[in-house]
Amino acid sequence: MTTVGKILVLFIMAFSLILSAVSTVVFTTSKNWKTATEVEKKKVNDLTTKLRDAEAQTAAAAKDLETQKANYEAQAKQLADKVAAVEQQNQVAQQQITTAAGQVATAQQNAKTSLDEAEANRKEALLLREQKSAVEQQANEFKLHVAELNDKIREMERALDSATKNNTDLKDRVARFSALLRSQGLSDDISQITATESAPPVVGEAKRVDANNRRFEITIGSNDGLVVGHELYIMRTSPRAEYLGKARVVSVEPNQAVVQVIGNTYQGKKIQEGDIVSSTIRPRL
Template sequence: MSFVGKVLVVVQVVLSVCFMGFAGAVFTAQTNWRNESLKLKDNVASLQKSMNELESEYSNYKTDKTKEVNDAKSQAELAKAANEALTAKIKEKQNDLDTVSAERDTSVAQAETTGEEAKFRRQESDRQRVVNKTLHNTINDLRAKIKSLEDTIFTQSIREKSLVAKHNKVLDELNYLNKIVANLGIDPSDPAIAGMQTPPPAVEGLIINTKKDKRNGTKFVEVSLGSDDGLSKGHQLYVYRFGNKENGNRPKYLGKIELVYVDPDKAVGTVIDAAKNGVIEKGDHVNSKL
């Protein structure tokens, strides 16, 4: 056998071995592919089933969520309508609040004004009450004075009636005495007679000097009153001295004088009645009434 034949045989053997290996590999690969194919078919079937289940769940989920979305949209629309209604109501309430605030401010201003007026009226009332109380007290005092004056007037009217009666009686007696004096030939215009007939007016003066006649012991006093004061010869005056704190400021009676000489602004009288415990001195008082 030639070398070429040997080489071809070797090549044939090598190729046979290669083809055997290749066939074994193909067979092994075919067997593995079939198993993998069956496994993949099972996986595809399982996945298809899972996908169907997922599609069913997704459909249910989509239906539920679509329903929820629709419900949410309906609720949103209702909420929007309610919100718009609430917004309008809030705006209306805000307008009402603004109106009420304005009315409140007006009421507060009126209340403050009313309070000030009430305070002023209360103060005015208090002042008027004080004035009324003062007027009431004044009225009561005036009523008391009026009552006292009415009593005084009543007493004075009684005295006046008594004095009128006495005056009429004295006039009758004076007329009677004038007739007697005229029958005796005495002039009634003689100052001595006039002083004896007419009582001295209500006067008050001072002793301005005293003097005693050593021959007959007669004591003469000069007084600060005269004919200008309504005095005449024959009028009699009372002499007294103001007291001191020891005897309670009571006046002390010193005696009585009878005027024997009368000037317009002064007169001289003699002491006709002297108190036992008093001496008439300069500065003592004279009065026509005790």
């Protein structure tokens, strides 16, 4: 027998043994298959029942889910409406808050302005009090000054009355003296009175010298005590002091007089405006 034949014999024997084992197993378990099948059917029936129950529960749950979904959507819509209303209320409240903030800021500014005005009014009141006190003090001082002035006015009125009486007396005396002078054939014009004595101590200046250099005006007159006939010395101080001659008063007014040169001037010098006339400055002879 060849090797292939041996292998085939061994393969056949092994297959036979396998078939025998399978047959034995099938025969051994053939009685339990029916029971197992019934058990499995019962399980399938139980599972089917449970599946139906589960499907029913699922359907009920789905229906309940739809109901809950509808309720949720309704509640969600209500909540959305409430949210929208709340947001609108929030916007209104925010606007009110903004308005209130502006009003508060305005009120604060007004309050600050009022406080500033009150402070300014307080300072002004204090200043007015001080000014009032100063004015009252000045008024008191003014009253005292007015009282003093009234006293002085009364004194001056008394002095005026006395001066008026004296003036009246003097006018009467002057009128009597004038009448007496006229009765004696004399003039009562002071400017025409001829000097009977030396001129009083006076110093003046020459002005408006005539073309002949014989007469000129001087800056002193009867108010200084000069009368017609008084003689004055003529001097020059610039560029050097020098004596020019003498002059006699020929007419007199209260604040000026006219004089005439007596004889010739020293060395024939011309009288100039600004030259000095005096009764006290005498030349060195």
